[in-house]
Amino acid sequence: MKAFLRSFIAACLGGAGLAMLLACPSCGAADQDAGLQARFKELLEQYPNADANKDGVLTIDEATAYRDKMKRSMAGDAAQWKGNRVPLTDSWDKIPPQELTSSASCRRSYSPVIVTGQKVSGLRGINPKHLVAFRFAGKWHQIPVQVDERAVVECFDIYNRNKGAARGQGVYLLRGPSLKNLVYTDANTFTGADPDAGLDDDDEVVFMFKDAGQKPSQFTEPEGVEKGSGVEIEMADPLTDRKHYVYLFQSNGKLDPAAGRKYVTYKFKLKAGSYKDHWIVGGARGLDLRPKSPHGYKNPEDSNVSSAFYTRHFSAKVICDGLTIKPPFGTDVNILDMRKVLFAPGNSGRSVLTFTQGEGAIIANINGPVRAIRSCIGANSGPLTQFDWFFYERREDVVNRLRVHPISSVVVFTDYSPAAKGMTYRNNLNPDGVIIDGTADSVKTGALWWEMVYGKQGCMAMLHRIVTNVRIRVTSYYNDDKNTTVRQVSGDQHAYGSSGTWIQGGIGNTDPRQIGALELTASKIYFYGLEKPTPDMARRHLAEEIKPLIVNTRPAR
Numbered sequence: 001m002k003a004f005l006r007s008f009i010a011a012c013l014g015g016a017g018l019a020m021l022l023a024c025p026s027c028g029a030a031d032q033d034a035g036l037q038a039r040f041k042e043l044l045e046q047y048p049n050a051d052a053n054k055d056g057v058l059t060i061d062e063a064t065a066y067r068d069k070m071k072r073s074m075a076g077d078a079a080q081w082k083g084n085r086v087p088l089t090d091s092w093d094k095i096p097p098q099e100l101t102s103s104a105s106c107r108r109s110y111s112p113v114i115v116t117g118q119k120v121s122g123l124r125g126i127n128p129k130h131l132v133a134f135r136f137a138g139k140w141h142q143i144p145v146q147v148d149e150r151a152v153v154e155c156f157d158i159y160n161r162n163k164g165a166a167r168g169q170g171v172y173l174l175r176g177p178s179l180k181n182l183v184y185t186d187a188n189t190f191t192g193a194d195p196d197a198g199l200d201d202d203d204e205v206v207f208m209f210k211d212a213g214q215k216p217s218q219f220t221e222p223e224g225v226e227k228g229s230g231v232e233i234e235m236a237d238p239l240t241d242r243k244h245y246v247y248l249f250q251s252n253g254k255l256d257p258a259a260g261r262k263y264v265t266y267k268f269k270l271k272a273g274s275y276k277d278h279w280i281v282g283g284a285r286g287l288d289l290r291p292k293s294p295h296g297y298k299n300p301e302d303s304n305v306s307s308a309f310y311t312r313h314f315s316a317k318v319i320c321d322g323l324t325i326k327p328p329f330g331t332d333v334n335i336l337d338m339r340k341v342l343f344a345p346g347n348s349g350r351s352v353l354t355f356t357q358g359e360g361a362i363i364a365n366i367n368g369p370v371r372a373i374r375s376c377i378g379a380n381s382g383p384l385t386q387f388d389w390f391f392y393e394r395r396e397d398v399v400n401r402l403r404v405h406p407i408s409s410v411v412v413f414t415d416y417s418p419a420a421k422g423m424t425y426r427n428n429l430n431p432d433g434v435i436i437d438g439t440a441d442s443v444k445t446g447a448l449w450w451e452m453v454y455g456k457q458g459c460m461a462m463l464h465r466i467v468t469n470v471r472i473r474v475t476s477y478y479n480d481d482k483n484t485t486v487r488q489v490s491g492d493q494h495a496y497g498s499s500g501t502w503i504q505g506g507i508g509n510t511d512p513r514q515i516g517a518l519e520l521t522a523s524k525i526y527f528y529g530l531e532k533p534t535p536d537m538a539r540r541h542l543a544e545e546i547k548p549l550i551v552n553t554r555p556a557r
């Protein structure tokens with residue numbers, strides 16, 4: 001069974017190539033054809049095992065034999081993973097109640113409130129730059145608000161319809177329109193601006209919960225807003241039974257929606273220059289699929305996110321290699337080696353390196369004032385796989401949407417840097433914690449709800465969530481060993497507190513280009529700068545997320 005899976009996965013490392021191989025005609029005479037020869041050369045690069053006698057040349061007989069073997073594998077797989085579908089489940093529904101703290105400590109001060117345009121229909125159609133927000137506390141105070149426009153966009157368009165895109169190792173270009181997807185829009189990427197320039201139903205309005213206030217006993221409009229435009233947002237907190245209010249208005253055009261604040265700043269910097277002029281969608285000559293240093297990254301970046309509490313750094317599409325926590329909660333040193341994604345620890349088949357070097361695009365870059373968004377697409381043979389980051393003042397949400405042919409497993413983890421030495425690592429299975437010091441620890445593994453790291457370098461809590469209709473087995477990964485023998489694949493040679501979620505058990509097809517595709521979305525939420533680095537603090541954040549605010553909207557009067 002294991003050997004079978006391994007061979008199947010090895011074959012499936014190239015979904016598009018495999019389709020090509022399966023379509024490969026056993027055409028004896030046509031091997032003189034130059035186009036066919038080029039195709040065989042490409043197949044050989046993707047499937048070195050197909051070269052049965054290892055002479056470096058893929059013959060038609062070898063390709064045909066390999067194709068037939070793969071066809072048998074695929075048929076076996078379909079039968080094996082037929083029962084892979086289960087009802088859509090949210091891992092948070094399985095968390096035992098004792099993992100959640102009492103409501104008394106509930107504050108939600110790190111978190112945003114997001115409402116769609118549909119919920120504020122009284123403001124539908126207004127210029128998003130004219131949306132302003134207020135809280136009432138004895139009098140009106142303007143608070144920062146942001147509209148993030150969205151639209152249903154064909155992913156092939158996000159890839160600029162592959163204009164000028166070259167093939168190459170690990171590059172799996174879409175062959176045409178593939179998936180219409182609700183995404184954040186951006187005039188500076190090939191996604192483009194929202195075709196509906198006004199505030200419409202699928203756009204999002206976002207502000208911070210900490211900026212909410214009371215309901216005024218007598219409603220009068222604040223200065224600078226259009227008469228009768230007000231919408232009351234009522235937020236009922238099921239953990240405290242208290243109600244909180246924010247009021248949205250259409251401004252007369254003279255108010256700044258940011259209210260003079262900037263909770264987070266995101267500077268997307270593609271080293272080559274502007275995105276639309278310089279981003280390489282497909283392969284690039286001379287670049288390795290697994291570059292040994294950042295100098296080999298395709299589309300190198302020096303992109304930064306920063307708030308009063310933390311910074312993040314990206315060196316390329318999904319290469320996140322910087323995280324600092326600012327004083328007084330930290331020392332602003334980079335505690336991150338790299339955020340990693342692998343089929344399994346030590347397996348270099350696919351990683352953030354190959355995802356970066358393969359086909360890819362940025363869906364949208366959005367820069368504050370309330371939040372920043374970095375939305376990317378492309379993961380080799382999963383060209384529709386999507387990686388979204390949402391950055392708030394002291395919270396970050398990372399959302400990974402898997403859209404790929406069947407894979408055996410995936411591990412998503414944080415590998416800390418040597419500068420994280422001395423920090424304590426805890427999670428729901430190991431609440432007493434272990435020290436990140438490059439010396440092995442004994443930790444219990446299993447499904448993760450929360451993790452936490454803290455030390456003088458900084459402190460943060462992390463929550464994990466998986467929503468899927470795939471029958472999976474979820475466990476955790478932990479490796480703290482500066483002289484580890486586990487191949488590190490990306491980043492430096494050491495494993496410092498490598499920790500995260502490991503999804504096993506065989507993940508059936510999640511590529512929506514195939515009929516009956518399954519779904520799997522894995523998210524991680526970071527909270528930066530904790531008042532107390534105790535398990536209760538993590539449980540408090542978890543309780544707040546599991547019991548979200550109940551948001552109601554109505555005309556303000």
Ligand SMILES: [Ca+2]
Nearest residue numbers: 150194200203
């Ligand atoms: Ca829209």
Ligand SMILES: [Ca+2]
Nearest residue numbers: 194196198200
């Ligand atoms: Ca719009």
Ligand SMILES: [Ca+2]
Nearest residue numbers: 435437439480
């Ligand atoms: Ca240790």
Ligand SMILES: [Ca+2]
Nearest residue numbers: 337491492494
């Ligand atoms: Ca490392």
